[in-house]
Amino acid sequence: MSLIGTLFDAPSRLTALDPLAARAGAVADRLLPSGRVRGWLHGRPFGHPAHPAMAQLPVGTSVSALLLDVAAAVLPGGKALHAPARGLSAVALASAVPTAVAGWADYTGLHVDQQRTALVHATGNAVAVACWGASLVAGRRAALLRSAGTLAAGAAGALGGHLAYRWAAGPNHAEHLPHLAGDGSPVDIGALEDLPDGRLTRRSVGDAPVCVLRRGSSVRALTDTCTHLGAGLHGGEVREGADGPEVVCPWHGSAFRFDDGRVVGGPATAPQPTVDVRVVDGRVLARVDAPPRS
Template identity: 35%
Template sequence: MNVLHNLVERLERLESLDKAALPLRAGIGRAVRPRIVRNLLSGTALGHALHPVLTDLPIGAWSMAALLDTAGPAAGPAADLLVTVGIAAAIPTAAAGLNDWSDTRGPESRVGLAHAAANSTALSLYAVSLVARRSGHRRAGRALALAGFGVLMAGGYLGGYLGYAQGVKVNRTAWRRGPAEWTSVLAETELAEGQHRRVRAGEISVLLVRDAGRIEALDSVCSHMGGPLEEGTVANGCVTCPWHGSTFRLTDGNVVRGPASNPQPSYETRLQDGQIQLRARTPAAGRY
């Protein structure tokens, strides 16, 4: 195992960071509570997380600024512009990242806190660099930007660890596939109007709901962070995850409220010989 990985694993075990994380997480939770804010920062309309998309903007701008800073005085105005663009782009990027981080706990939260601290430090260094550049202290401005770029790379490594090693914001239903053929999962008499139950369907678990005379079926594992939807609340044609409040429409699994950004897999249902049967949706029946 490489040295960097060992260092991050130590960071994962640093429980003293939880004292700083708790009040920050509570404050962010209040700020993103409105549905329009939660959906926007979570990337609900995109169908996947917003934060990774936005990170390309400040990283790209600041990377090119670092290159132009080595190209001589003629490239100075272009480098200054890219530093400014990176600062502007970093603000919504940080907002989306903090929204995602507010749902993490334990090791993921500690690494995420360090990731945010590194990126905030980089942003501060670039802001001071811009002030120095505009004040005519170009050498100091370039040095500050170079330091900011180094810290940015450290933050980027931690961000990659969060996504690829810890699986933060990875769709938890990506590899779950229900039966392609009609499969009996429950006797019709065992699901009364207004009830919901978790059943097995082939190799996966499914949430069955009898709502307004219809039987709806969604994957029981929340796509956001794996919460058990069968323990959630069913109301107004939707199910809400008990862990982070992601809300999905029962008829098609589409996200009504984040933090989930991936739709919940839904299944066709029918009644056959007193049994509730389901199967994966065909293209003619709608979204898989």
């Protein structure tokens, strides 16, 4: 692996951070709102995490401030550019707060190795916020502090990208399942009588795992790999929702409606790919639907 990849992977092995990681998760669970507001913080209404999108504002404004400060330093008579740079830095500071809250909400649903990296990412951003805040009252050194904060935020942002793409914190973990399920023809997944009644079980449609719920002669199914971080939903629990049965993921408690795969709770943001099920002559036929819409 490249030097940069090795460097960015290093925080995931910092086991000394584990007590702090656990504490940060517990505090978040106690302080952050639950229910619908928590769903907004995760980005559930958008079908993808809110935190990276919200980060555009502090990143964009702080980089713009940096460019203005550089221009102020090199252009003759450019000193007047420090004033708009200061304003942009204030916007970066203000918008960093809700961005951090959304990230903190996502943090609670990560594996511990991902949480270690997230803590280092958050520390870099905290340094950035401190620098931007100090720059507002710093006088002559303000531009220097603004620039230092933006460099810290840039490094933290790069690590956040590594966490998202290399360590898969945030992406949909079930997008590929419809592509593993064969040509779209119904597949025989067994006899109705062989499915446990009232309990979740796992079957396969092509190479796609599906989570099956039989209740008497009625059978429902969803794809089995949780869109959040990939747990097997068949290891979870069934609960009754307002619009029919839901499956609750065993890892972080995301809940999905069986009938349309919609996310109705937990940190998942992408809907679960659905499965069409029919019972014909005592045999259960299943077909994984095309990728769902948010």
